[in-house]
Amino acid sequence: MTVKEAAAALQLSLLCGDDSREITGVYVGDLLSRCMSRVEEGDLWITIMANINAVAVAALTDPALIVFCEDVEIGDDVLAKASENGIAIARSAQDAYALCVAYASIGGAAS
Amino acid sequence: MDELSLYVLDITMNSVRAGADAISVTICEEGDWLDFTVTDNGCGMTEEQVKKLTDPFFTTRKTRKVGLGIPFLTMLAEMTGGFVRITSTHESVSDDHGTTTHARFGRNHIDFIPLGDMIETVLTLIQGSPDINFTYTHKTDGGTVYLSCAELREILEDVPLNEPEVLAWIRENLREQYDAASAS
Numbered sequence: 001m002t003v004k005e006a007a008a009a010l011q012l013s014l015l016c017g018d019d020s021r022e023i024t025g026v027y028v029g030d031l032l033s034r035c036m037s038r039v040e041e042g043d044l045w046i047t048i049m050a051n052i053n054a055v056a057v058a059a060l061t062d063p064a065l066i067v068f069c070e071d072v073e074i075g076d077d078v079l080a081k082a083s084e085n086g087i088a089i090a091r092s093a094q095d096a097y098a099l100c101v102a103y104a105s106i107g108g109a110a111s
Numbered sequence: 112m113d114e115l116s117l118y119v120l121d122i123t124m125n126s127v128r129a130g131a132d133a134i135s136v137t138i139c140e141e142g143d144w145l146d147f148t149v150t151d152n153g154c155g156m157t158e159e160q161v162k163k164l165t166d167p168f169f170t171t172r173k174t175r176k177v178g179l180g181i182p183f184l185t186m187l188a189e190m191t192g193g194f195v196r197i198t199s200t201h202e203s204v205s206d207d208h209g210t211t212t213h214a215r216f217g218r219n220h221i222d223f224i225p226l227g228d229m230i231e232t233v234l235t236l237i238q239g240s241p242d243i244n245f246t247y248t249h250k251t252d253g254g255t256v257y258l259s260c261a262e263l264r265e266i267l268e269d270v271p272l273n274e275p276e277v278l279a280w281i282r283e284n285l286r287e288q289y290d291a292a293s294a295s
Contacts, residue, residue: 052168
């Protein structure tokens, strides 16, 4: 499933990045030092940590899409850095559990 | 990195890489705060370099692997109502060069992560860099734990500090000091 298809099915608002990438796995986490070693290339990474450090973690780990859930506030600096580094970001009002359930129900799977 | 001791180790390893031969690590737990301060006499940083420390992209872009140490530490400290302050004098500016990193955490804040095992952290440092004079001070509510590699060296003379017997003695000595501090 591509970022675009997942965004449509999960009612995500895509804010920046390439929506044609294939999502190959899922990771949920907020403790960035942990995420740095656990997010995998091509992942859908769901987190509430909408800051510049999360974008830096994504630059290292290369997920297909970061979803900032629970409608957390996303600063302009975050989107600017993400665009600059080609990282796709989306926002959702739902929490991580609801997003995972919805993603699984449309056939998405963790790697 | 879900214990502060790992950040203490990370910051202190920066001092080692900066060529310091004397590094002091001080932890102070008092009232609502836990403060840790690492002071070294290494090569120091320019003002420009210090400014870039909090930008994860400057460093990640250069090395792709490291460089999130200070941004993560700053985030953790600020999440608990604290801060990270770094002051540095580069060797090109003064003979009295080096870096001081001071991190403050609200230790009663719900997002505070535990300090972790400082004894093993200190041993890791001494084992890895036996020629550096580490000074370790931990002030707790019950008392102060203190270790000085320079003082140990005076007693041990030519015996390297990373000899297994010496490390075992340091571990035991720190353990006794911590036990005394928690008993009072």
